[in-house]
Amino acid sequence: MTSNGSETSPSTGSGASRESPRPDRNKFRHKGPIILRGRELQRSTSDQRFLEPEVVAGRAPGDFTRTDPWRVLRIQSEFVDGFDTLARLGPAISVFGSARIQESSAEYAMAREVGQELGKAGYTVITGGGPGVMEAANRGAHDVQASSVGLGIELPHEQGMNPYIDLGINFRYFFVRKTMFAKYSQGFIVLPGGFGTMDELFESLTLVQTGKMTRFPVVLMGGKFWAPLVDWIKDSLVREGMISPEDLDLLYVTDSPSEAVTVMREAHERRNEELRAKARRAGSDFDPEEFLEGDAP
Numbered sequence: 481m482t483s484n485g486s487e488t489s490p491s492t493g494s495g496a497s498r499e500s501p502r503p504d505r506n507k508f509r510h511k512g513p514i515i516l517r518g519r520e521l522q523r524s525t526s527d528q529r530f531l532e533p534e535v536v537a538g539r540a541p542g543d544f545t546r547t548d549p550w551r552v553l554r555i556q557s558e559f560v561d562g563f564d565t566l567a568r569l570g571p572a573i574s575v576f577g578s579a580r581i582q583e584s585s586a587e588y589a590m591a592r593e594v595g596q597e598l599g600k601a602g603y604t605v606i607t608g609g610g611p612g613v614m615e616a617a618n619r620g621a622h623d624v625q626a627s628s629v630g631l632g633i634e635l636p637h638e639q640g641m642n643p644y645i646d647l648g649i650n651f652r653y654f655f656v657r658k659t660m661f662a663k664y665s666q667g668f669i670v671l672p673g674g675f676g677t678m679d680e681l682f683e684s685l686t687l688v689q690t691g692k693m694t695r696f697p698v699v700l701m702g703g704k705f706w707a708p709l710v711d712w713i714k715d716s717l718v719r720e721g722m723i724s725p726e727d728l729d730l731l732y733v734t735d736s737p738s739e740a741v742t743v744m745r746e747a748h749e750r751r752n753e754e755l756r757a758k759a760r761r762a763g764s765d766f767d768p769e770e771f772l773e774g775d776a777p
């Protein structure tokens with residue numbers, strides 16, 4: 481320690497003639513369990529090395545056959561870690577939305593209220609663990625002492641997980657992370673956002689439309705923001721026969737956090753009733769709530 485309380489590097493000591501600049505502790509990125517700072521930040525991400533090995537490492541096409549089969553083991557371990565950690569969450573709702581909105585914005589306030597309402601209704605709040613809407617929703621859960629989870633992603637310029645998360649997993653691969661949102665949530669609430677949010681919204685709609693997930697509510701929050709997209713879906717996708725008119729029912733638009741949570745709760749209860757009835761018909765006393773009961777943090 482120096483007299484002003486700051487640390488000195490052991491290699492330079494005080495008064496050393498060639499002092500290297502102090503590393504910025506806020507600039508870092510995770511690579512699985514590994515943390516990268518300084519020049520290590522220039523390393524590519526796992527998704528980049530997997531999807532574009534020829535760009536990242538200049539590998540010849542034949543090299544894929546030797547490297548990708550081994551990569552499967554790492555992908556597999558990421559699924560195992562995710563399943564192992566999240567299976568005990570209990571009922572949870574994922575909240576998606578822009579990584580870029582500021583704390584002073586109306587969207588931040590809305591997302592925070594959504595997190596609070598979900599928490600009060602007994603749900604764990606799952607987000608992408610980043611800033612903006614994600615931080616606000618996690619913060620809302622934290623406000624009401626509800627369980628708050630972040631499923632982060634290794635990005636070239638990671639900002640770190642927001643501070644309102646009790647349980648965080650940092651994934652290397654986007655597709656593994658997306659599986660976790662779908663598998664461990666009972667519904668999705670989507671606030672305004674950009675490409676990342678659209679990707680998450682349309683993937684969930686596709687999973688429901690194709691019957692991969694049933695009785696899975698998707699609520700869009702912020703009517704003004706979503707109106708042009710919903711109009712385009714009606715005027716182009718339905719009119720051109722690209723989707724069925726009933727597919728519009730997959731979307732519920734509201735500005736009210738408590739209404740969004742009511743939609744989640746009602747769909748969840750309907751689904752539980754159906755599962756109980758199915759179990760009774762099969763002579764079983766299976767209870768979906770017991771199945772979901774977790775020891776969430």
Ligand SMILES: C/C(=C\CNc1ncnc2c1ncn2[C@@H]1O[C@H](COP(=O)(O)O)[C@@H](O)[C@H]1O)CO
Binds near residue numbers: 576608677
């Ligand atoms: C780009 C910026 C921060 C990146 N940090 C993110 N951390 C975690 N999850 C993220 C991040 N960025 C996007 N996501 C996921 O996509 C959705 C938001 O994307 P959008 O393009 O901002 O709509 C979000 O729900 C996350 O799951 C800071 O500028």
